[in-house]
Amino acid sequence: MGEAPAFLFDDLLKGSDNGVDFVYKDRETTTIVGKAKYVIGDYDDSALSIGVKVFNDSLGMWVYPTVLGTKPNLSSDLWTLPLGEDRVLMIKNGAITDDNLWFLEVDTPFVRQQKKILGSSNVVAWSKGVMGYAGKPIVISGPSGVGKGTLINKLMIEFPSMFGFSVSHTTRAPREKEVNGIHYHFTERAVMEKEIKDGKFLEFASVHGNLYGTSIESVEVVADAGKRCILDIDVQGAKAVRASSLDAIFIFISPPSCEDLEKRLRSRGTETEEQIQKRLRNAKGELDEGKSPGLFDHILVNDDLEACYKTLKNLLGLHESADNTNQSVRKKIGLPQVNSVSKVGSKIYLNSANADIGNASMNSFVLDVSSRKGGAPGRTRGLDLYPVYPFGGLANGFSKLS
Numbered sequence: 541m542g543e544a545p546a547f548l549f550d551d552l553l554k555g556s557d558n559g560v561d562f563v564y565k566d567r568e569t570t571t572i573v574g575k576a577k578y579v580i581g582d583y584d585d586s587a588l589s590i591g592v593k594v595f596n597d598s599l600g601m602w603v604y605p606t607v608l609g610t611k612p613n614l615s616s617d618l619w620t621l622p623l624g625e626d627r628v629l630m631i632k633n634g635a636i637t638d639d640n641l642w643f644l645e646v647d648t649p650f651v652r653q654q655k656k657i658l659g660s661s662n663v664v665a666w667s668k669g670v671m672g673y674a675g676k677p678i679v680i681s682g683p684s685g686v687g688k689g690t691l692i693n694k695l696m697i698e699f700p701s702m703f704g705f706s707v708s709h710t711t712r713a714p715r716e717k718e719v720n721g722i723h724y725h726f727t728e729r730a731v732m733e734k735e736i737k738d739g740k741f742l743e744f745a746s747v748h749g750n751l752y753g754t755s756i757e758s759v760e761v762v763a764d765a766g767k768r769c770i771l772d773i774d775v776q777g778a779k780a781v782r783a784s785s786l787d788a789i790f791i792f793i794s795p796p797s798c799e800d801l802e803k804r805l806r807s808r809g810t811e812t813e814e815q816i817q818k819r820l821r822n823a824k825g826e827l828d829e830g831k832s833p834g835l836f837d838h839i840l841v842n843d844d845l846e847a848c849y850k851t852l853k854n855l856l857g858l859h860e861s862a863d864n865t866n867q868s869v870r871k872k873i874g875l876p877q878v879n880s881v882s883k884v885g886s887k888i889y890l891n892s893a894n895a896d897i898g899n900a901s902m903n904s905f906v907l908d909v910s911s912r913k914g915g916a917p918g919r920t921r922g923l924d925l926y927p928v929y930p931f932g933g934l935a936n937g938f939s940k941l942s
């Protein structure tokens with residue numbers, strides 16, 4: 541049995557409080573966070589997604605911020621309310637599950653990091669809310685030829701429904717067997733530089749003379765599929781992600797010796813002699829950096845491949861060989877049409893237009909954001925949504941996620 545909120549009934553009747561704003565075919569909501577007023581809605585007729593504009597009190601003017609992340613599709617039936625000092629919760633009425641809860645991040649660590657990168661104080665980011673948890677993303681780094689790709693491949697083959705690969709962008713030329721969109725998004729430098737300027741990247745770095753980067757979308761796509769994201773990125777990228785809000789596990793793969801590394805690079809046969817030399821020169825610095833205190837959670841020596849793979853699986857908590865350990869617990873409940881919203885602490889009470897409050901009704905829901913995790917880039921996970929009777933208690937047949 542879940543908690544029985546004695547105040548629920550009153551809160552439901554009170555409706556709009558705690559900064560809750562509602563729009564029904566009226567174009568926009570206004571939410572105040574700190575000194576700024578965030579207007580969210582479909583005021584821009586030409587747009588296909590929900591727009592954001594901000595009234596900045598200190599400047600005394602409206603600004604149109606850079607909006608990062610996948611944007612919610614248009615809807616003119618919205619609730620918005622502030623959640624702390626750093627984000628706005630948006631509820632899209634009548635939208636399908638997984639498209640009905642969104643967070644507009646206005647001052648989270650990710651947004652602050654992006655403000656620095658973009659050199660602008662006007663940056664916000666959308667993050668879609670999803671029920672339940674998926675495991676933390678996994679960042680894998682190590683010198684070229686050490687066996688990162690081989691180990692990742694083995695994980696993806698053994699656990700296809702659990703892991704998804706973050707497909708990076710790169711300006712390097714594709715290798716013979718590489719497929720655009722699967723191994724990398726192969727791109728022109730000018731295009732990638734423009735996209736970096738537009739704030740589309742979580743991190744990027746110049747590696748062995750080419751530009752590589754993880755787009756925000758590549759991480760979000762994996763999260764949307766309910767999978768755990770694996771990032772194969774260099775040490776500079778790992779540092780950038782460590783400094784970001786992406787709560788990940790960081791693993792460094794090290795070779796048994798420099799001679800072995802050279803042998804593997806040559807046996808792969810994908811690089812010219814000049815490229816091999818460049819990779820070997822860079823390997824020394826990467827191996828030193830891999831030992832930087834606080835950067836990597838685990839360092840694995842890839843000597844015997846099977847032994848290293850087994851250690852990797854163990855530290856990821858994958859003791860079974862079948863793909864039946866999916867850690868993503870996703871509960872799907874559709875929201876009814878909501879006609880009042882109120883917030884008490886980290887619980888948001890949603891009451892449906894069809895609710896018959898006099899009778900015990902299944903049309904009252906609690907959205908519990910207390911175990912919220914993640915956020916932009918990627919998704920906001922750990923949300924719990926459960927129906928309640930107005931006078932407390934969980935509705936029959938539902939259990940609370942914990």
Ligand SMILES: Nc1nc2c(ncn2[C@@H]2O[C@H](COP(=O)(O)OP(=O)(O)O)[C@@H](O)[C@H]2O)c(=O)[nH]1
Nearest residue numbers: 684685708744745747752753754772773774777
């Ligand atoms: N920072 C960063 N590094 C990346 C990214 N994608 C790949 N890399 C790194 O770039 C380096 C070169 O990758 P690649 O050209 O595929 O060669 P390989 O490592 O020899 O297979 C490796 O260290 C990768 O981990 C990315 O999106 N960001």
Ligand SMILES: Nc1ncnc2c1ncn2[C@@H]1O[C@H](COP(=O)(O)OP(=O)(O)O)[C@@H](O)[C@H]1O
Nearest residue numbers: 684685686687688689690804808842843844845
């Ligand atoms: N433990 C290992 N022992 C011997 N060869 C290995 C081992 N792990 C990987 N390899 C081989 O080394 C080469 C480089 O591996 P790869 O996964 O492409 O490295 P990376 O992705 O780190 O650049 C490949 O030919 C691969 O088959």
